[in-house]
Amino acid sequence: MLVLFEIKHHISLKPFNTFSIDVTTNSFVEVNTVQELKEVLSQNKEEILIIGGGSNILFTQDFSGLVIKNSIKGIDVIFENENEIILNVGAGENWHDFVMFCVENNYAGIENLSLIPGTVGASPMQNIGAYGVEVKDVILNVEALKISDLSIHQFSNSACEFDYRSSIFKTTEKGKYFITAVQFKLSKKPAINSSYGAIEDELKSLGVFKPSIKDISKAVINIRKSKLPDPKEIGNSGSFFKNPVVDLNKKNELLAKYPSMPYYPQKNGTFKLAAGWLIETLGWKGKRIENYGVHEKQALVLVNYGGASGSQIYNLSEEIISTIRKSFGIELEREVNIL
Numbered sequence: 001m002l003v004l005f006e007i008k009h010h011i012s013l014k015p016f017n018t019f020s021i022d023v024t025t026n027s028f029v030e031v032n033t034v035q036e037l038k039e040v041l042s043q044n045k046e047e048i049l050i051i052g053g054g055s056n057i058l059f060t061q062d063f064s065g066l067v068i069k070n071s072i073k074g075i076d077v078i079f080e081n082e083n084e085i086i087l088n089v090g091a092g093e094n095w096h097d098f099v100m101f102c103v104e105n106n107y108a109g110i111e112n113l114s115l116i117p118g119t120v121g122a123s124p125m126q127n128i129g130a131y132g133v134e135v136k137d138v139i140l141n142v143e144a145l146k147i148s149d150l151s152i153h154q155f156s157n158s159a160c161e162f163d164y165r166s167s168i169f170k171t172t173e174k175g176k177y178f179i180t181a182v183q184f185k186l187s188k189k190p191a192i193n194s195s196y197g198a199i200e201d202e203l204k205s206l207g208v209f210k211p212s213i214k215d216i217s218k219a220v221i222n223i224r225k226s227k228l229p230d231p232k233e234i235g236n237s238g239s240f241f242k243n244p245v246v247d248l249n250k251k252n253e254l255l256a257k258y259p260s261m262p263y264y265p266q267k268n269g270t271f272k273l274a275a276g277w278l279i280e281t282l283g284w285k286g287k288r289i290e291n292y293g294v295h296e297k298q299a300l301v302l303v304n305y306g307g308a309s310g311s312q313i314y315n316l317s318e319e320i321i322s323t324i325r326k327s328f329g330i331e332l333e334r335e336v337n338i339l
């Protein structure tokens, strides 16, 4: 049989995680098709770790199993009429490249999610979101391979149990599936979502009053570039923590003490607070310890200036969680997966 994939041994994972942490893996393979993936899994006896862009992971130690990098590509039109289009996209496609493809073709719905690092396959996993849009708003279906028996399964949008930075793939089905493709339903008659304050401000400064999806994408890219470090220059994983959600009493208690605290009412009567604000308020923003620290422009982002270990960054996150607990009585949760 023709073997198309190559299993490598004892290689560094530094190029495969956006935190640029230098750990090694016992084995490593990149798969380009579902068939290759099935062959790899049927031969494999090691513990596996699936990665896409490696943009939501902090390695604190070497990995003793097989890392499978998902490089399954392809964008296919499944259905199209004058109002909408359904695209089936290989999970290994780069997320931002896919967004740019949609923006160029005027397929609307994900322009607010421009410049998010990672792959298409990782997007449903943690229901990526930014500037008033979550990927769950446009996902029709997720195709995934069950690792235990290599069968292919289809998850409808509701079956994915999407929530804030969460889905069934991070909760009850964690580690059981390998996402192979995602179907997106996008609009050809865009409903522009520029309600997020920062986007409105950026559009104004660009002199745009009737924005197209290209303008929204440009505005988002400008905002992200001004606030978030580029992983190619400074190792990071975007927001390290989730924004905490609290009840009315807790929100009021904190607001009495900190009148300028931002908060966002949720549909179910709870309130989302800005973890970045909490962390900044305790003086962490821009704090640098040797070659790692808290980003100077967005306190939710922890950074590796080069050469830091995953444990150092993990310990910093523990310290931040502990001071937030003491000062605000809030338990911060990590958004990044720790390994």
Ligand code: EPU
Binding pocket: 129, 130, 131, 132, 228, 237, 238, 239, 240, 241, 242, 243, 262, 274, 275, 276, 277, 278, 280, 285, 297, 298, 299, 300, 335
């Ligand atoms: N804030 C501070 N200090 C900071 C950061 C934020 O005071 O260092 C305040 C801001 O002034 C604002 C509020 O917190 O009042 C919210 O800030 P921002 O709009 O920057 O958004 P965020 O809640 O900090 C979330 C996402 C980001 C996403 C932005 C924009 C999470 C965990 N993070 O951040 O997602 O880009 O909204 O929609 O929900 C990511 O997940 O990697 C990510 C970057």
